[in-house]
Structures are given as structure tokens and as C-alpha cells.
Amino acid sequence: MYSKEVMDHFMNPRNVGEMPDADGVGTEGNPVCGDMMKLFIKVKDNRIEDAKFQTFGCGAAIAVSSMITEMIKGKTLEEAMAISKEQVASALGGLPPQKMHCSNLGADALRKAIDNYRQKQASGTE
Numbered sequence: 001m002y003s004k005e006v007m008d009h010f011m012n013p014r015n016v017g018e019m020p021d022a023d024g025v026g027t028e029g030n031p032v033c034g035d036m037m038k039l040f041i042k043v044k045d046n047r048i049e050d051a052k053f054q055t056f057g058c059g060a061a062i063a064v065s066s067m068i069t070e071m072i073k074g075k076t077l078e079e080a081m082a083i084s085k086e087q088v089a090s091a092l093g094g095l096p097p098q099k100m101h102c103s104n105l106g107a108d109a110l111r112k113a114i115d116n117y118r119q120k121q122a123s124g125t126e
Helices: 004-011 059-072 077-081 085-091 097-123
Strands: 024-030 035-044 047-056
Touching: 004 059, 024 097, 035 059, 035 097, 047 059, 047 077, 059 085, 059 097, 077 097, 085 097
Parallel strands: none
Antiparallel strands: 024 035, 035 047
């Protein structure tokens, strides 16, 4: 049984879509269930200014993707990196045990997007 927060973020996902001018992109997939998530971030002054996602997967994966984009807006990169899968699941009012792996998807894609941004900064490419 899903919480009302999960159902809300699944039925009315926030921040869906591509971000062609993203500062960082993170892609994460779970071969076990087939879920795939691509997270885009826009960074200004070390803060995540905007975030969007594209997710192919179950309702929980879509809800996690939507929630994580809401959670990270306005956060510093360090604050965003510290977000755990448990915090994502908790913000959604919990996930069924067999769907907890979906919260990993969001946290892992976020870390990859921030790493991608930092690599671009280090190499001087935009």
C-alpha cells in the first residue's frame, strides 16, 4: 500500500522533463526491476537552482524522482549530497519494503549529477 504522498507524486509528478542546458546530469538504473532515472540539475553559486527528471519505471520510482527534485532545490551541493535514500523514503511517507530500492535510484542519480557538475567545473567545460 502506498502513502498519499507517493500517490500524489506519482499522479502529479513535479519537475518532469529534460533540461538541455543542465549543469550536471546523473543517470541511474536498476537492472532487477528495469527502472531508469535521469536527473538534471542547474547550479548557481554552489546551490541547486533547478532540477528535472526523466524516469522510466514503476509508480514508486516516479514518485521518488519527483520528490528528490523538490527536496534538492535551493540546497547547497554539499547538503544535496548528504540526502539519503531513507530521507527520500521518509519524505514520501514511507515505501513498501519491496520498493525501497527505488529510493536508492533517486539518491544515486543525484550524486552522479553532482559529480558530473563538479567534473565539468574541474575541467573547465560547460
